[in-house]
Amino acid sequence: MAGMVVTCIASLIIFYKGYLPLSFINVAYLLAIAFVFSLLPDIDIGTSLIRKVILTAFILYLLIYGVGTIGYILGAAMIIVLFLPHRGIMHTLLMGAMLSGLLWFYFHNIIFPIVAVLNFMSHRVMDGIII
Numbered sequence: 471m472a473g474m475v476v477t478c479i480a481s482l483i484i485f486y487k488g489y490l491p492l493s494f495i496n497v498a499y500l501l502a503i504a505f506v507f508s509l510l511p512d513i514d515i516g517t518s519l520i521r522k523v524i525l526t527a528f529i530l531y532l533l534i535y536g537v538g539t540i541g542y543i544l545g546a547a548m549i550i551v552l553f554l555p556h557r558g559i560m561h562t563l564l565m566g567a568m569l570s571g572l573l574w575f576y577f578h579n580i581i582f583p584i585v586a587v588l589n590f591m592s593h594r595v596m597d598g599i600i601i
């Protein structure tokens with residue numbers, strides 16, 4: 471919920487100031503980023519919703535595009551996540567910044583990584599990890 475609140479406030483500012491055009495696709499992207507990045511730190515919990523969603527997306531990716539280089543990279547990342555302790559590296563500011571920064575390569579717009587980092591940080595705040 472905190473991530474959605476953060477994204478709603480950020481979206482109001484983003485669209486009002488004209489940093490992004492108000493469109494269905496931009497709203498959908500921001501909501502998807504809110505969902506993923508506000509839950510992403512808990513991917514190290516075996517029963518977490520985000521782990522199930524990302525695993526399902528990974529399997530669908532493999533079925534549609536095959537293994538390939540990206541499939542190997544994503545597969546290795548999924549295996550590594552299985553061995554991470556909860557509230558370990560996935561709860562660090564560095565990991566949040568790195569994963570959010572990857573959005574730059576897709577969108578080529580700084581707004582999306584900023585919203586992602588804000589959502590990642592909202593999770594940390596709700597967990598009581600302020601800095």
